[in-house]
Amino acid sequence: MLTPSIDSEIGRLQTVIIHRPGKEMLRLTPENKDELLFDDVLWLERAQQEHDEFARVLRSRGAQVLYLQDLLAETLEIPEARAFLLGAVLSEDSTGLAASPAIRQWAESVEAPALAETLIAGITKEELLERIPGVSSMVLASMDPEDLLIGPLPNHLFTRDTSSWIYNGVSINSMSRQARRRESLNYRAIYTWHPLFAAGGFPIWSDGTVSPALSTEGGDIQIIGNGAVLIGVSERTCPQGVERLATQLFAGGVREIVAVKMRKTRAQMHLDTIMTMVDHGTFTKYAGAGMLPTFTLRPGEREGAVDVIENPAEAMHDAIAAALGIDELIVLTTPQDSRAAAREQWDDGANSLAVAPGVIITYERNVNTNEYLTSMGMEVLTIPGSELGRGRGGPHCMSCPVIREPLDS
């Protein structure tokens, strides 16, 4: 059993969920990559090596690494969890009325590890018919052999986005994009039934079932400490979603939220693509992000009410410093020309993961940023990411911290 607790972005990382890329990546093609939110197809074996190095570095700094696919497989051993996931994924809406009973019967009998892989990698018509030949179904008859009856979830790689531990509770996020919505179901099953979490005792800020019109994604959420949360209002996280999460967090004791109004572009899809916290009161930030308007949100007087203060762009850093209860923020922006800055941002240069205050994991390719952060006193642990980065996410996106040491211990 775990006692999850994340009261900052930088406290020593004790437990983290990551996902080793697998067969789901082999579903990516030049034709479907955009719909699946990847910028390129990737070389799976190399991506796995890069990811194994990520896991090695995490462990070398004392973190317990939990693999999402293992958690899912262990969860699927529990009949209620299996029934929940199969009911949600293999509904008549997706598999059709005629094939549904046979598919469900087959899925009930699959060993948990294989079923976990199938839920993440998806299944083609031909793979299904190898397992249950002779099903009479117009849905299947209308498909080509290699068409996917259940789609893949390649973006499970970015464990942070779908699941955010915020102080003592968790937000299973409502994903903005169709390609990522089923990811929330997997986390919901894990946090409800997996033995590490099933004892509960933690608030669920959101169970992932709210409408995508109220989307919040974890790449936009940073737990900056001092009872405060920084949230990007981005391409993926909408103001309605922020307000909804804010009411839950305020009821649970969070003191203040600073929401950053971001540009809505793919290159800056989440807050952690332009800035991440690396040390006490210290952020690394992409030069091209500039100063952005913010909103300071606090609990209103009435129950469930939220007070909103608008802050001009020039007050961005001051608004975050105020939430942290400090006089001034330290913002580390690599001095380089704007083209080099844009290239490193695209390659997740601002997407660092702190494993302790001032100790961060970054992609090795962002040489200027890494040298600069080192010169500013950070300990920079680099990992390769040429393949992993094709999904447009770095170490921060690829991690869902569950337990961090409290900052004041």
Ligand SMILES: NC(=O)NCCC[C@H](N)C(=O)O
């Ligand atoms: N926090 C992040 O920025 N996560 C990266 C998500 C990349 C993924 N391909 C997506 O578009 O959702």
